[in-house]
Amino acid sequence: MAEARNTDTRERILDVAERLFMAHGYDGTSMRQITGEAGVNLAAVNYHFGSKESLIQEVFRRRLDWLNEERMRVLDRLEAEAGGQPVKPSLIVDAFFGTLLRMAEDDARGGMTFLRLLGRTLTEPSEFIRAFLAHEYKEVMDRFKEALFRALPDVPKAEIVWRFHFMLGATSYAIAGTDALRLVTDWQIEEEDSVDRLDRLVPRLMSFLIGGLRAPLPQFDQSGR
Amino acid sequence: MAEARNTDTRERILDVAERLFMAHGYDGTSMRQITGEAGVNLAAVNYHFGSKESLIQEVFRRRLDWLNEERMRVLDRLEAEAGGQPVKPSLIVDAFFGTLLRMAEDDARGGMTFLRLLGRTLTEPSEFIRAFLAHEYKEVMDRFKEALFRALPDVPKAEIVWRFHFMLGATSYAIAGTDALRLVTDWQIEEEDSVDRLDRLVPRLMSFLIGGLRAPLPQFDQSGR
DNA sequence: CTATGATTCAAACGAACGTATGAATTGTGG
DNA sequence: CCACAATTCATACGTTCGTTTGAATCATAG
Numbered sequence: 001m002a003e004a005r006n007t008d009t010r011e012r013i014l015d016v017a018e019r020l021f022m023a024h025g026y027d028g029t030s031m032r033q034i035t036g037e038a039g040v041n042l043a044a045v046n047y048h049f050g051s052k053e054s055l056i057q058e059v060f061r062r063r064l065d066w067l068n069e070e071r072m073r074v075l076d077r078l079e080a081e082a083g084g085q086p087v088k089p090s091l092i093v094d095a096f097f098g099t100l101l102r103m104a105e106d107d108a109r110g111g112m113t114f115l116r117l118l119g120r121t122l123t124e125p126s127e128f129i130r131a132f133l134a135h136e137y138k139e140v141m142d143r144f145k146e147a148l149f150r151a152l153p154d155v156p157k158a159e160i161v162w163r164f165h166f167m168l169g170a171t172s173y174a175i176a177g178t179d180a181l182r183l184v185t186d187w188q189i190e191e192e193d194s195v196d197r198l199d200r201l202v203p204r205l206m207s208f209l210i211g212g213l214r215a216p217l218p219q220f221d222q223s224g225r
Numbered sequence: 226m227a228e229a230r231n232t233d234t235r236e237r238i239l240d241v242a243e244r245l246f247m248a249h250g251y252d253g254t255s256m257r258q259i260t261g262e263a264g265v266n267l268a269a270v271n272y273h274f275g276s277k278e279s280l281i282q283e284v285f286r287r288r289l290d291w292l293n294e295e296r297m298r299v300l301d302r303l304e305a306e307a308g309g310q311p312v313k314p315s316l317i318v319d320a321f322f323g324t325l326l327r328m329a330e331d332d333a334r335g336g337m338t339f340l341r342l343l344g345r346t347l348t349e350p351s352e353f354i355r356a357f358l359a360h361e362y363k364e365v366m367d368r369f370k371e372a373l374f375r376a377l378p379d380v381p382k383a384e385i386v387w388r389f390h391f392m393l394g395a396t397s398y399a400i401a402g403t404d405a406l407r408l409v410t411d412w413q414i415e416e417e418d419s420v421d422r423l424d425r426l427v428p429r430l431m432s433f434l435i436g437g438l439r440a441p442l443p444q445f446d447q448s449g450r
Numbered sequence: 451c452t453a454t455g456a457t458t459c460a461a462a463c464g465a466a467c468g469t470a471t472g473a474a475t476t477g478t479g480g
Numbered sequence: 481c482c483a484c485a486a487t488t489c490a491t492a493c494g495t496t497c498g499t500t501t502g503a504a505t506c507a508t509a510g
Contacts, residue, residue, distance in 0.1 A: 031497080032498095046500080126253060169395040204384065211437045212395070220425060234488085266490085267469095272487075
């Protein structure tokens with residue numbers, strides 16, 4: 001019998017879809033745009049992926065599988081090196097967010113395009129994408145929360161979870177791209193060429209995240225509750 | 226001649242649109258949903274606002290006008306009290322982000338619904354919304370950037386702009402609602418009842434933001450560039 | 451070479467969308 | 481109460497959407 005050997009069309013669709021979803025969002029990108037720019041027939045997406053929903057899930061899975069496995073590997077190594085002792089918070093943050101950001105330097109893994117897609121999608125998606133991502137992320141998220149709990153035994157767990165959430169938001173914005181950044185500044189783009197933008201973004205964001213994570217605990221209002 | 230006195234239909238449309246845009250996004254909300262839930266005729270939106278684009282702009286303007294004016298008033302007062310001296314960074318941050326968050330306690334000003342809409346929309350919107358928000362925010366943004374430049378004379382301006390950006394992201398996520406938070410945790414909702422969620426969110430987020438803003442400056446990689 | 455299954459293709463489907471229209475209804479100043 | 485402007489209403493228009501269909505083409509195992 002004949003084998004499935006369609007790496008070409010499939011991969012071209014995934015690449016174009018990734019870029020268009022990044023630029024215009026899920027709802028804002030039509031199948032006709034995707035197939036048109038990919039130079040394939042309109043029906044190709046439904047043939048190879050089944051539906052538009054399955055397509056974007058595959059776009060994410062293609063990158064996230066490796067990312068989350070890599071995060072686990074890094075955390076495994078850190079915990080092994082610590083030998084029973086808690087891992088330093090900054091190392092945990094770097095294992096989670098640094099690994100993500102360093103993906104952008106590897107075009108073979110989606111580079112900046114996928115990163116920006118992920119950043120945008122974490123807030124905006126059409127319900128089912130959030131559910132999908134939450135499911136895909138559950139395992140790795142629990143591992144990193146646990147690691148932070150052990151690394152910061154004096155900080156209430158609820159506080160750590162919130163700060164993890166804040167870090168996600170800051171990172172999401174940072175990578176969602178300069179589009180959103182224009183809201184803050186118009187000259188930022190001119191000051192730094194796009195080549196070193198990423199090189200500098202990583203340490204910048206990391207300093208901010210660690211600073212926020214290690215900030216003094218908040219004083220809840222007088223009444224105590 | 227007869228006067229325009231349509232506060233009822235107009236306001237009902239705005240309220241419903243605000244809630245639906247918050248829940249399903251701009252593209253994900255149809256005119257038929259809006260007019261249906263508002264109990265008005267389908268044509269009412271086009272009659273009163275002209276188009277769907279104009280509608281969401283009015284949804285934002287109704288709340289943002291007051292918010293940004295209030296931010297300016299608070300900053301004016303802080304700078305007057307400082308009498309020429311720079312205002313403390315934490316006070317500037319509170320004037321910008323605290324004023325925003327305290328809006329959520331005032332249902333007459335949109336409450337949590339508008340806040341979550343704003344949080345979602347800052348990353349995701351259909352191009353023209355980002356352009357609209359960037360324009361609406363330009364003036365107040367410049368004022369607050371300038372204030373931070375004066376408050377932190379030793380920190381490079383580019384660094385401050387980035388950290389402002391990170392703070393926006395963290396805040397956006399925090400208020401975009403518990404939907405996104407579920408990605409981090411499943412039990413968070415049970416731990417705190419929704420009543421005090423906001424009371425505690427404000428100091429929590431504020432600690433994180435200040436911690437990030439005042440974090441040690443990043444060391445750019447060895448090579449110096 | 452031929453048979454068979456995998457893939458591509460042009461065309462069409464029904465549904466949902468934002469908007470426009472013109473008639474009916476309502477409220478009000480003169 | 482009448483005339484006129486403001487508002488509401490039912491209905492339709494033209495587009496675009498994601499998906500389906502059935503035939504055409506391609507690649508390969510026997």
